[in-house]
Amino acid sequence: MVYAICKALAYFLLRVLFGLRVEGAERVPKDGPVILASNHLSFLDPIAVGSVCPRPVAFIARADIFRYPVLSWLLPRVYAIPVERGTSDLGAVKAAIRALKEGLAFGIFPEGQRSRTGKLEPFKSGAASIAMRTGAKIVPVAITGSDKAWPVGHAPRLRRNIKVVFGDPITLPDKKLDHQGLEEVTRQLEAMVAALLPPEYVSKGNSAPVGS
Numbered sequence: 001m002v003y004a005i006c007k008a009l010a011y012f013l014l015r016v017l018f019g020l021r022v023e024g025a026e027r028v029p030k031d032g033p034v035i036l037a038s039n040h041l042s043f044l045d046p047i048a049v050g051s052v053c054p055r056p057v058a059f060i061a062r063a064d065i066f067r068y069p070v071l072s073w074l075l076p077r078v079y080a081i082p083v084e085r086g087t088s089d090l091g092a093v094k095a096a097i098r099a100l101k102e103g104l105a106f107g108i109f110p111e112g113q114r115s116r117t118g119k120l121e122p123f124k125s126g127a128a129s130i131a132m133r134t135g136a137k138i139v140p141v142a143i144t145g146s147d148k149a150w151p152v153g154h155a156p157r158l159r160r161n162i163k164v165v166f167g168d169p170i171t172l173p174d175k176k177l178d179h180q181g182l183e184e185v186t187r188q189l190e191a192m193v194a195a196l197l198p199p200e201y202v203s204k205g206n207s208a209p210v211g212s
Contacts, residue, residue, distance in 0.1 A: 024166035033136035040109035042146035140167035142196035
């Protein structure tokens with residue numbers, strides 16, 4: 001109930017204040033474990049993705065914000081998973097796997113941090129690793145405009161349009177992948193996110209789209 005209310009309120013506010021739009025939400029599998037892997041530009045990103053995804057989404061959040069009285073009550077009820085900054089935090093990975101097994105989607109930002117330039121940065125292999133361990137499909141997600149709506153180091157700026165685009169899911173091979181295999185999946189995922197983004201969000205270093 002708390003999640004549904006927060007989701008509806010978040011969507012309403014983002015729609016009114018930032019003209020939130022969504023494309024491809026029907027591409028998110030309706031059941032089974034699924035990971036949403038997105039570029040990361042702003043504090044608004046998990047709220048935007050969660051508000052337009054047709055399934056409840058668990059996200060990792062900085063552990064320190066769970067120490068505030070109101071947030072310590074609210075965040076667990078919207079499926080936020082605490083992780084200590086600067087650590088690999090195996091506990092958070094286990095919590096993510098548990099969330100997937102409980103039927104939630106799991107949202108992750110494979111860049112590891114918000115992009116300071118707005119351009120897509122190299123992906124880490126966490127999404128592929130979790131997918132391999134859970135059998136989850138990975139849905140590439142592209143966010144645009146949130147870097148202008150709430151830039152890193154600045155206050156929010158209203159009337160900067162935000163858009164979320166969901167791509168086609170990736171299904172991993174039905175076998176254990178070694179380090180090279182995980183890297184190949186990660187580069188494929190990065191390329192698919194890049195293909196969903198406008199050119200100004202993609203650097204020359206990003207992988208070429210699959211099949212190009």
